[in-house]
Amino acid sequence: MEHGNAPHVVVLGSPGMGHFIPMVVFAGGLARDLALSVTLIAHTGDPPSAAEQSLLRSLPDAVDVVLFPQLPAEDFPAGTKIEDRMFRTVMSSLSRLRSLLGTLAPLAALVVDPFCLDAIPVAAELGVASYIFFTSSCMSLSLAFHLHELDASFQGEYRDLPEPVRLPGCVPVHGKDLVEPIQDRGNPVYATFLRIAERYLEAEGVLVNSFEALEPGAIKALREGSSHPPVYPVGPLIRAGSIDSGEGHECLRWLDEQPVGSVVYVSFGSGGALTRAQLYELAMGLEASRQRFLWVAKRPHEHDASATFFGVESDDDDPGSFLPEGFLERTKALGLVVPRWAPQVAVLGHSATGGFVTHCGWNSTLEGLVHGVPLIAWPLYAEQKMNAVLLAEDVKVALRLEADEDGLARGEEIARAIVCLIEGEEGKRLRRRARELSDAAARALERGGSSCMVMLDVAAEWKAQRNTQ
Numbered sequence: 456m457e458h459g460n461a462p463h464v465v466v467l468g469s470p471g472m473g474h475f476i477p478m479v480v481f482a483g484g485l486a487r488d489l490a491l492s493v494t495l496i497a498h499t500g501d502p503p504s505a506a507e508q509s510l511l512r513s514l515p516d517a518v519d520v521v522l523f524p525q526l527p528a529e530d531f532p533a534g535t536k537i538e539d540r541m542f543r544t545v546m547s548s549l550s551r552l553r554s555l556l557g558t559l560a561p562l563a564a565l566v567v568d569p570f571c572l573d574a575i576p577v578a579a580e581l582g583v584a585s586y587i588f589f590t591s592s593c594m595s596l597s598l599a600f601h602l603h604e605l606d607a608s609f610q611g612e613y614r615d616l617p618e619p620v621r622l623p624g625c626v627p628v629h630g631k632d633l634v635e636p637i638q639d640r641g642n643p644v645y646a647t648f649l650r651i652a653e654r655y656l657e658a659e660g661v662l663v664n665s666f667e668a669l670e671p672g673a674i675k676a677l678r679e680g681s682s683h684p685p686v687y688p689v690g691p692l693i694r695a696g697s698i699d700s701g702e703g704h705e706c707l708r709w710l711d712e713q714p715v716g717s718v719v720y721v722s723f724g725s726g727g728a729l730t731r732a733q734l735y736e737l738a739m740g741l742e743a744s745r746q747r748f749l750w751v752a753k754r755p756h757e758h759d760a761s762a763t764f765f766g767v768e769s770d771d772d773d774p775g776s777f778l779p780e781g782f783l784e785r786t787k788a789l790g791l792v793v794p795r796w797a798p799q800v801a802v803l804g805h806s807a808t809g810g811f812v813t814h815c816g817w818n819s820t821l822e823g824l825v826h827g828v829p830l831i832a833w834p835l836y837a838e839q840k841m842n843a844v845l846l847a848e849d850v851k852v853a854l855r856l857e858a859d860e861d862g863l864a865r866g867e868e869i870a871r872a873i874v875c876l877i878e879g880e881e882g883k884r885l886r887r888r889a890r891e892l893s894d895a896a897a898r899a900l901e902r903g904g905s906s907c908m909v910m911l912d913v914a915a916e917w918k919a920q921r922n923t924q
């Protein structure tokens with residue numbers, strides 16, 4: 456493609472839908488809203504999944520797409536953490552990236568996601584400035600900036616820390632709720648996180664998918680901090696309803712038949728999986744709540760809460776084959792179960808949706824808030840426990856579930872939380888808060904809004920960069 460006079464930016468994303476989606480949205484926005492010429496390099500399945508292909512088709516013509524393959528599961532020993540697979544997939548692409556960047560010069564910037572930070576020295580060799588598009592909260596970014604300090608301050612596992620961790624401007628967070636891959640210092644991924652924490656300092660700036668009204672304290676502290684690159688909150692960037700419209704999907708037709716604000720939507724993102732025992736309790740809780748529900752159900756997994764992160768391995772996803780006997784029949788008047796994947800943005804934007812049981816993946820979180828939907832926080836892995844703390848204790852837009860000593864959330868507890876969210880006073884308060892945030896999110900992105908202005912400033916830097924080349 457001819458890139459003309461527009462500054463050319465390369466956007467590099469890591470594997471998994473939770474990263475693919477925001478990087479595609481970000482790349483599309485650079486071309487559409489800022490008239491930049493963009494090459495998006497994405498790590499996808501080979502071939503890309505139907506969901507990946509459909510999102511790529513939504514990109515404007517000014518975005519060139521290059522697909523790098525993600526490393527197959529067989530290349531890793533059983534039990535390898537997803538984060539390790541992501542970092543290693545990106546490492547395996549670096550020589551191809553080097554050649555490609557060489558052919559694309561002159562470049563105004565390379566923008567990488569948090570699992571692609573090893574590309575920063577490659578860009579530096581070619582004289583290209585690197586930026587990070589951080590696909591989670593400012594609170595998680597702050598943890599990355601303070602990881603070395605934390606590592607030096609305590610020898611044991613973080614779950615044994617006697618006092619909560621106080622990241623600047625953030626709600627205190629217990630050590631056990633810090634990101635999951637740093638919970639075991641003996642796992643090789645811990646050392647990788649420490650190594651990568653240093654790479655953040657090599658970037659020219661960090662764009663974050665968050666916004667002022669959502670994380671004012673953390674953003675202020677990051678803005679004032681001088682030991683790291685400048686931080687630019689540019690969110691919330693999510694797919695437009697027109698892109699994830701789900702046209703004709705049975706769950707949208709079903710939602711059309713339900714009263715306004717009556718349905719709780721249950722989904723654990725692209726990767727989340729429950730154990731068989733937990734899946735049973737969730738089914739019992741939904742049934743006992745007697746509330747309407749739409750549940751994206753996936754086959755249970757006993758040992759890996761992120762079992763479907765790199766795609767679903769089995770085609771056998773009929774919920775009837777793994778849900779409790781008789782559940783579908785008994786609940787058919789109140790609920791709908793869809794296998795594996797739903798058009799989530801359309802579901803959250805539907806007037807019948809009144810609550811969201813979520814694993815607190817950052818994209819799901821933003822999608823819920825943009826549509827003014829209050830949350831029940833059910834974190835599973837990655838940085839989701841930190842997000843849950845932020846949403847329940849700081850932003851106050853989510854209910855938490857109490858688990859028993861085995862870590863299982865019982866059916867009665869799940870039913871209690873759902874009834875409280877859809878019918879209770881607490882639910883009303885959370886809904887008001889979610890609507891406030893929805894309005895604030897829209898204001899941040901409109902012309903003159905905080906995120907819009909910040910993005911224009913960064914684009915101006917890139918344009919200036921281009922003019923000095």
Ligand SMILES: O=c1ccn([C@@H]2O[C@H](COP(=O)(O)OP(=O)(O)O[C@H]3O[C@H](CO)[C@@H](O)[C@H](O)[C@H]3O)[C@@H](O)[C@H]2O)c(=O)[nH]1
Nearest residue numbers: 473476590724725726751796797799816817818819837838
């Ligand atoms: O049935 C589904 C399920 C998911 N999605 C979409 O898939 C994305 C999932 O992203 P997210 O909610 O962030 O969850 P994960 O896929 O788990 O994302 C990974 O990446 C995120 C961003 O870094 C992290 O916050 C998470 O913890 C990490 O697991 C969202 O856009 C969803 O709308 C659908 O459209 N339909």
